[in-house]
Amino acid sequence: MTVQPKIDTSPAVSDEIRKTTCYMCACRCGINVHLKSGKVSYIEGNRDHPINKGVLCAKGASGIMQVTAPSRLRAPLRRVGPRGSGAFEEISWDEALELAVSWMKPLRETAPEKLAFFTGRDQSQSFTGWWAQAFGTPNYAAHGGFCSVNMAAGGIYTIGGAFWEFGQPDWERTKLFILFGVAEDHDSNPIKIGLGKLKARGARVIGVNPIRTGYNAVADDWLGITPGTDGLLILSLIHCLLVAGKVDLEYLAKFTNAPLLVVEDGPEKGLILKNAESQPFVIDRRTGAPAPWDGKGVQPDLGAVYQGNRTVFQHMAERYLSPDYAPEAVADRCGIPAARIHALAAELARVAFDEAIEINQSWTDFRGDFHATMPGRPVSFHAMRGISAHSNGFQTARALHLLQIVLGTVEVPGGYRLKPPYPKPMEAHPTPHFVSVPGKPLSGPHLGYVRGPENLALKEDGSPARIDKAFSWENPFSAHGLMHMLIPNAHAGDPYRIDTLFLYMANMAWNSSMNTSKVLEMLTDQEDSGAYVIPRIIYSDAYASEMVAYADLILPDTTYLERHDCISLLDRPISEPDAAGDSIRWPVVEPDRDVRPFQSVLLDLGARLGLAPMVKEDGSPRYRDYADYIVNHIRRPGVGPLIGFRGDGTAEGRGDANPDQMARYIENGGFYQAHVPQEAAFYKPWNAAYQDWAVATSFYESPQPYLFSIWSEPMRKFQMAAEGLGPYQPPDHLRAQLKQAMDPLPIWYSPYAEDGFSVHALTQRPMDMYHSWGSQNAWLRQIRGTNFLYVPTKIWTEQGFREGDYARVSSSNGEIVVPVAHMAALNDNTVWTWNAIGKRKAAWALDDGASEAQTGFLMNHLISELKAGPGRVANSDPVTGQAAWFDLRVKIERVGPKAQSEPAFAPIPRVVPQGRDRA
Amino acid sequence: MTCLPVTTQKKLGLAIDLDTCVGCQACVTACKGWNDQGYGAPLSDQSPYGAEPSGTFLNRVHSYAVQPIDGLAQTINFPRSCLHCEDAPCVPVCPTGASYKRAEDGIVLVNEDACIGCGLCAWACPYGAREMDAAAGVMKKCTLCVDRIYNENLPEEDREPACVRGCPTGARHFGDFADPDSKVSRLSAERGGYALMPDLGTKPVNRYLPPRKKDQRSEASVLAPLLDIRASGFAGWLDRVLGKI
Amino acid sequence: MHPAPSVILFSVLSGAGFGLLAYLGFGFVHLYGWLAFLWWGLGYGLAIIGLFASTFHLGNPWRAWRAFSQWRSSWLSREAWASVATLLSCAPMALSDWLSLDLPRSFGVLGGVCALITVFTTAMIYTQIKAVPRWHHWITPLMFLTFALTGGAILAGQNGLAQLLCGLLLGVMLAVYRIGDGQFARRAQTLGSATGLGVIGEVTVFEQAHTAGNYLLREMIYVVGRRHAVKLRGIALVLATGVPAVLLLLPGIWGAGLAAVCHLIGALAARWLFFAEAEHVVGLYYGKR
Numbered sequence A: 001m002t003v004q005p006k007i008d009t010s011p012a013v014s015d016e017i018r019k020t021t022c023y024m025c026a027c028r029c030g031i032n033v034h035l036k037s038g039k040v041s042y043i044e045g046n047r048d049h050p051i052n053k054g055v056l057c058a059k060g061a062s063g064i065m066q067v068t069a070p071s072r073l074r075a076p077l078r079r080v081g082p083r084g085s086g087a088f089e090e091i092s093w094d095e096a097l098e099l100a101v102s103w104m105k106p107l108r109e110t111a112p113e114k115l116a117f118f119t120g121r122d123q124s125q126s127f128t129g130w131w132a133q134a135f136g137t138p139n140y141a142a143h144g145g146f147c148s149v150n151m152a153a154g155g156i157y158t159i160g161g162a163f164w165e166f167g168q169p170d171w172e173r174t175k176l177f178i179l180f181g182v183a184e185d186h187d188s189n190p191i192k193i194g195l196g197k198l199k200a201r202g203a204r205v206i207g208v209n210p211i212r213t214g215y216n217a218v219a220d221d222w223l224g225i226t227p228g229t230d231g232l233l234i235l236s237l238i239h240c241l242l243v244a245g246k247v248d249l250e251y252l253a254k255f256t257n258a259p260l261l262v263v264e265d266g267p268e269k270g271l272i273l274k275n276a277e278s279q280p281f282v283i284d285r286r287t288g289a290p291a292p293w294d295g296k297g298v299q300p301d302l303g304a305v306y307q308g309n310r311t312v313f314q315h316m317a318e319r320y321l322s323p324d325y326a327p328e329a330v331a332d333r334c335g336i337p338a339a340r341i342h343a344l345a346a347e348l349a350r351v352a353f354d355e356a357i358e359i360n361q362s363w364t365d366f367r368g369d370f371h372a373t374m375p376g377r378p379v380s381f382h383a384m385r386g387i388s389a390h391s392n393g394f395q396t397a398r399a400l401h402l403l404q405i406v407l408g409t410v411e412v413p414g415g416y417r418l419k420p421p422y423p424k425p426m427e428a429h430p431t432p433h434f435v436s437v438p439g440k441p442l443s444g445p446h447l448g449y450v451r452g453p454e455n456l457a458l459k460e461d462g463s464p465a466r467i468d469k470a471f472s473w474e475n476p477f478s479a480h481g482l483m484h485m486l487i488p489n490a491h492a493g494d495p496y497r498i499d500t501l502f503l504y505m506a507n508m509a510w511n512s513s514m515n516t517s518k519v520l521e522m523l524t525d526q527e528d529s530g531a532y533v534i535p536r537i538i539y540s541d542a543y544a545s546e547m548v549a550y551a552d553l554i555l556p557d558t559t560y561l562e563r564h565d566c567i568s569l570l571d572r573p574i575s576e577p578d579a580a581g582d583s584i585r586w587p588v589v590e591p592d593r594d595v596r597p598f599q600s601v602l603l604d605l606g607a608r609l610g611l612a613p614m615v616k617e618d619g620s621p622r623y624r625d626y627a628d629y630i631v632n633h634i635r636r637p638g639v640g641p642l643i644g645f646r647g648d649g650t651a652e653g654r655g656d657a658n659p660d661q662m663a664r665y666i667e668n669g670g671f672y673q674a675h676v677p678q679e680a681a682f683y684k685p686w687n688a689a690y691q692d693w694a695v696a697t698s699f700y701e702s703p704q705p706y707l708f709s710i711w712s713e714p715m716r717k718f719q720m721a722a723e724g725l726g727p728y729q730p731p732d733h734l735r736a737q738l739k740q741a742m743d744p745l746p747i748w749y750s751p752y753a754e755d756g757f758s759v760h761a762l763t764q765r766p767m768d769m770y771h772s773w774g775s776q777n778a779w780l781r782q783i784r785g786t787n788f789l790y791v792p793t794k795i796w797t798e799q800g801f802r803e804g805d806y807a808r809v810s811s812s813n814g815e816i817v818v819p820v821a822h823m824a825a826l827n828d829n830t831v832w833t834w835n836a837i838g839k840r841k842a843a844w845a846l847d848d849g850a851s852e853a854q855t856g857f858l859m860n861h862l863i864s865e866l867k868a869g870p871g872r873v874a875n876s877d878p879v880t881g882q883a884a885w886f887d888l889r890v891k892i893e894r895v896g897p898k899a900q901s902e903p904a905f906a907p908i909p910r911v912v913p914q915g916r917d918r919a
Numbered sequence B: 001m002t003c004l005p006v007t008t009q010k011k012l013g014l015a016i017d018l019d020t021c022v023g024c025q026a027c028v029t030a031c032k033g034w035n036d037q038g039y040g041a042p043l044s045d046q047s048p049y050g051a052e053p054s055g056t057f058l059n060r061v062h063s064y065a066v067q068p069i070d071g072l073a074q075t076i077n078f079p080r081s082c083l084h085c086e087d088a089p090c091v092p093v094c095p096t097g098a099s100y101k102r103a104e105d106g107i108v109l110v111n112e113d114a115c116i117g118c119g120l121c122a123w124a125c126p127y128g129a130r131e132m133d134a135a136a137g138v139m140k141k142c143t144l145c146v147d148r149i150y151n152e153n154l155p156e157e158d159r160e161p162a163c164v165r166g167c168p169t170g171a172r173h174f175g176d177f178a179d180p181d182s183k184v185s186r187l188s189a190e191r192g193g194y195a196l197m198p199d200l201g202t203k204p205v206n207r208y209l210p211p212r213k214k215d216q217r218s219e220a221s222v223l224a225p226l227l228d229i230r231a232s233g234f235a236g237w238l239d240r241v242l243g244k245i
Numbered sequence C: 001m002h003p004a005p006s007v008i009l010f011s012v013l014s015g016a017g018f019g020l021l022a023y024l025g026f027g028f029v030h031l032y033g034w035l036a037f038l039w040w041g042l043g044y045g046l047a048i049i050g051l052f053a054s055t056f057h058l059g060n061p062w063r064a065w066r067a068f069s070q071w072r073s074s075w076l077s078r079e080a081w082a083s084v085a086t087l088l089s090c091a092p093m094a095l096s097d098w099l100s101l102d103l104p105r106s107f108g109v110l111g112g113v114c115a116l117i118t119v120f121t122t123a124m125i126y127t128q129i130k131a132v133p134r135w136h137h138w139i140t141p142l143m144f145l146t147f148a149l150t151g152g153a154i155l156a157g158q159n160g161l162a163q164l165l166c167g168l169l170l171g172v173m174l175a176v177y178r179i180g181d182g183q184f185a186r187r188a189q190t191l192g193s194a195t196g197l198g199v200i201g202e203v204t205v206f207e208q209a210h211t212a213g214n215y216l217l218r219e220m221i222y223v224v225g226r227r228h229a230v231k232l233r234g235i236a237l238v239l240a241t242g243v244p245a246v247l248l249l250l251p252g253i254w255g256a257g258l259a260a261v262c263h264l265i266g267a268l269a270a271r272w273l274f275f276a277e278a279e280h281v282v283g284l285y286y287g288k289r
């Protein structure tokens, strides 16, 4: 016998570990970057990090391929040929910045609104927004409008917090978890970690989704719902619970506006009845008399009638008890048998009420009432774009929150928990600001929450003040703007023309636009004079994306391991229900190209433009770079981008700028956590200890306890206006839409659809790809280098499809010809594909023949940005302007085998050489 | 020597929970990342940005459709890597002795310095767990991260395979199947862990924990109405509900 | 399985070469002087070219010497030993025939036995692979040996015997196809059993693990068109057995020469099919065979 070879089982792993934050997607996991001889050798998750606790997703673990991708831009570029021709010349940073200033300065001095600054999924929106505000343009937003503003706004207006990544189930305690319309979400790793915990405990998971993959594949039970009908299903569940009396009355009475009174008649009809001090009030069950809503010991009466005005509870119960919401009445439309809806309602009630739990922790509520324990209802929900990316998504999100509320399961043990700085009532958010004056900063922050028609961003003549028509009658609660309407509106000059489109990190010439083929035309369209209809486009990307070819000036960004970033509590932080958290990125390696971090470039531009907050009194730049800003910027007294290590290094939340702060973050693994005290862990909106802690940690200036909004007064105000009441009146063509959509109680209406197209067409996020930017990754593109249209058994057999076939898929907007594959675990009337796998030939430094560009395809060509009919009405939710991606309906026919998807675009001219070998 | 050890002191391996695996592919790239710079030659990629990329991976995650006789179709994700078979057919076929099974812990390894790249071991493996690296010309396979699990340069808690450490759902478990009290043995016993193609006589060490039964709701359960709303009207309902407080 | 040209060439040429060496060793042909040199040389040449060709498919051919080390467990290693043993043990007889040294025939018999053992070891490399059911059967070594003996007989000018062997080979090949076609099914492995998910229901591939290609797909999963295969089988049968048997009726060296070429082409086709039609169980995981 020869001896077994001796191997070194303890090799040195690396020379050094640098801890920073991942940015292969917006989940913001902590990573340990291993370096060997100064080069990145290995990336793993940071075990101490609150978001990912050591794990990484497929993208995160292949970040090394992102940092070395051949598609990285190398130097600033100026367009020299026709737009879209790809003729660029490399220029110096000084030239680039001076060119940008020469375009922007005159605009600032004459018509700041002619600069539209929109950003993609960056994580510095509080910074970019601040810059745009200083510039003075009203035209700023990030990607939220086409992403999930329905989810955000539906949550904020109802419970003062949202799904998205702003809250999470109580993974440790929940016994029944129901997931609506989620393939991946921003909280990628936290959701996976959470699901893993449920699975380890054997807790029950139910997936509501037309498609059974990923999270829904591991769900114990699957409801393959018909797209766009979740609201109906949810309201039917509420119906069943009400009929059986299985609702949490105490929770409703104490923590929601259910006991408030609704004005029954007159000019204030439908508003919440107020007392002489303009305060809403309740009827105290002990006395039968009006009492302050927040009075100590008050026991609000849900069944009260006061001077003919009934409580919200009665309005709600009356509506949903209606047989219109009985399972038997909704089953067909939802594609779910009535028996299953009954069974689900029964299961919800059983777990919420018969299996209730309790934590031995006393607390005191905002009324001053003491509670010896924290009771909990171990049912939890999570939802994302599956309900949000429909034109009835805002109301559906509200309906889901209502379901949680009637079960008494928000902010209780075992239920859904918000992450600081949430909960935060709508009233604590700013209203939108839009008044722009040449040479001056904007009147206030751009984005906010509208309380009534008086807050709309309208000009004197009633026309929209913003290029995307956010906060107009068309979509009053568009809290994140409407990025998907930016290019179409700018092209149409509706509501007005702009001069310079300034885009950051958004592939608007491809996967992030609706109606991509048309958008490409809009970007290159010329006036008779030969001038471009959209005169100037400045773009910052880090890679050779499809969008790069359509810009006039390219400001090449660094990759995520080469720059400072700030994941701030002023923005989208890394909090957990038990701790507020923020984090940074820092350059763990130096760029080897002539690129600069975009945020630092923005500060430089600001200084060159002389924007007040970016220059000192002597006109010199106030901030050396973004790192300097992160540490030294003061937003409100004592409050800056980061909450940790402030002042002398021990202050948390509030404190002076600390020059040592960045070093302390790096030392701490790149993040900071401020822990919620135990007595404040649940019932946060009403928990006095939480409120005090939140004030101390800088989330608000004074305690802000509030009631959940079952009845939404801001919505009713718009509905009243549509009914002709009040001084602010909508244009007539929007009255009907507003009357329906702005119902103060959650409702369901059929999502927008066109006749003749009966099959629902969806996209899903693959867990191993981030939108368009994963395909340049040598490892990831081997996993998912092309996509198919998945077709359910019914359509597969009807059409006689065979393996290798293509299908012509058409909508009212156009057609695509794409490869098909069969899928049985799919709603009968739905087809789908993975999002953003299809690529333009030669983009991303890939070979012209890359499968992504050959057989891969985009669904976006089929999706119109406008609804059919007169006027240019956005294909969006009428409440929030949320892009209605998933309302898409199509027709399908078999075309047999083919080798190339259509439309097949010509190769895009290369701005970097084609990638050959891996680094 | 490519004769298999008669027994091994430990039987290290993985328990993979198919009830939990969401098919995220994290273990695939975690494995690629670690092994690209760890044990032996890097895991090369050919034409990585070209029309037909191809590369070496030691772990791949499949996705299957399963149609029960009556019931809804399911999707089941299925990671596949070396099972560190007790009676590994890949070992004795190796002409050079490069392929071997460690006597101390049962890990099946390739000594790349001795491998001639004949490919025979890959033919012998029924599970497709071996891939010849096209750049190095040597056989690559899952090493069970032998350069991690005993690595004194790593903190104790990190001495587990890269794919296990990285799996976001915790669907992968690492341990000693020879010890009936180990986490993996207990999990496997509780959840009915099974081996792949046992009839081939390879005696895999790795176990798959089967998906739990799905779509088992009782359609019979219906909430009893409080009272007949039609008869008593909304007012009756309200009284009845509120009377419960 | 991927039909690698180097391996096909190797096994066919060296098979025929070793077959020829066997006949020469056993003394079926009595040749002396340069004619002996030529014939032994042909046997050696074929065997060595074949062996050489086989190193082409190695990832690291310069380490090939290591393949001698594992004769206790590995058929490939045994083959290495056996072929060297054959080449060495045939040498005395070859020299003797060439230089008229008149060594006893038992030297040649030893060489001949070694040659046949070599062919057997080659066959066992495939036969032992349980994961390829088509190969995993006693008919595989029988087929390899019959090919070697038939090819050897033609090359050795044993026309009558060769014709008989052509007939035998025809029978063996038919048996190989017959048995081989049922082998995978007899294993009773399906995607359901391979994954263990068959207990839930019928298992099919929803998505491949990677959309890109890989070694396994290239090496183990080679799908030949059915019609293609049937045609090729016919060609292989006719060229390897029928035509040579007829050609051998022609008088003189030309008949034998043509028969040999024809037989070898047929053998190459048969060997191509031997690989191309062999299905590895790993294909199940890919929903392919």
Ligand SMILES: Nc1nc2c(c(=O)[nH]1)N[C@H]1C(S)=C(S)[C@@H](COP(=O)(O)OP(=O)(O)OC[C@H]3O[C@@H](n4cnc5c(=O)[nH]c(N)nc54)[C@H](O)[C@@H]3O)O[C@H]1N2
Residues within 6 Å of the ligand: A120, A121, A143, A146, A147, A148, A504, A505, A506, A507, A508, A511, A512, A513, A540, A541, A542, A543, A544, A545, A546, A547, A557, A558, A559, A560, A598, A763, A764, A770, A771, A772, A773, A835, A836, A859, A860, A885
């Ligand atoms: N059909 C369909 N279309 C959709 C959706 C859908 O569900 N279906 N979803 C929509 C949604 S929700 C979203 S959020 C959008 C996303 O769409 P996009 O926001 O366009 O997403 P990406 O493709 O990720 O493009 C972002 C751009 O940022 C660049 N980038 C990456 N890293 C950096 C960096 O560090 N710095 C800079 N400056 N640039 C960088 C990338 O190269 C890329 O060009 O897609 C939308 N489009």
Ligand SMILES: Nc1nc2c(c(=O)[nH]1)N[C@H]1C(S)=C(S)[C@@H](COP(=O)(O)OP(=O)(O)OC[C@H]3O[C@@H](n4cnc5c(=O)[nH]c(N)nc54)[C@H](O)[C@@H]3O)O[C@H]1N2
Residues within 6 Å of the ligand: A025, A121, A147, A148, A180, A181, A182, A183, A184, A185, A186, A187, A188, A208, A209, A210, A211, A225, A226, A227, A228, A229, A230, A383, A384, A385, A386, A387, A390, A762, A763, A764, A765, A766, A767, A768, A769, A770, A771, A886
């Ligand atoms: N890996 C990865 N992670 C990402 C991203 C990525 O590109 N890749 N993108 C990030 C971004 S920008 C976003 S916005 C989030 C989005 O994360 P998700 O909200 O998970 O978004 P989608 O992948 O669009 O998935 C939408 C899901 O809703 C389902 N669905 C569609 N219509 C309906 C319906 O009417 N009812 C129900 N119940 N379900 C429906 C679809 O089948 C799909 O499963 O993911 C983020 N995380």
Ligand code: SF4
Residues within 6 Å of the ligand: A022, A023, A024, A025, A026, A027, A028, A029, A052, A055, A056, A057, A058, A059, A060, A061, A188, A189
């Ligand atoms: S989810 Fe993945 S890509 Fe996103 S930040 Fe975390 S590790 Fe990175």
Ligand code: SF4
Residues within 6 Å of the ligand: B020, B021, B022, B023, B024, B025, B026, B027, B028, B061, B077, B079, B166, B167, B168, B169, B170, B171, B172
């Ligand atoms: S990382 Fe875990 S959940 Fe993801 S594919 Fe691998 S085993 Fe499955």
Ligand code: SF4
Residues within 6 Å of the ligand: B081, B082, B083, B084, B085, B088, B089, B090, B091, B108, B124, B125, B126, B127, B128, B129, B130, B141, B202
């Ligand atoms: S799985 Fe394959 S490679 Fe691994 S030990 Fe078993 S036979 Fe060998």
Ligand code: SF4
Residues within 6 Å of the ligand: B093, B094, B095, B096, B097, B098, B099, B110, B114, B115, B116, B117, B118, B119, B120, B121, B122, B138, B139
């Ligand atoms: S490829 Fe290497 S390890 Fe495998 S059998 Fe050949 S020599 Fe042995």
Ligand code: SF4
Residues within 6 Å of the ligand: B030, B031, B032, B034, B035, B058, B059, B081, B082, B141, B142, B143, B144, B145, B161, B162, B163, B164
């Ligand atoms: S144990 Fe290590 S080598 Fe094996 S699959 Fe996991 S990461 Fe890869």
Ligand SMILES: [Mo]
Residues within 6 Å of the ligand: A143, A146, A147, A148
């Ligand atoms: Mo998004």
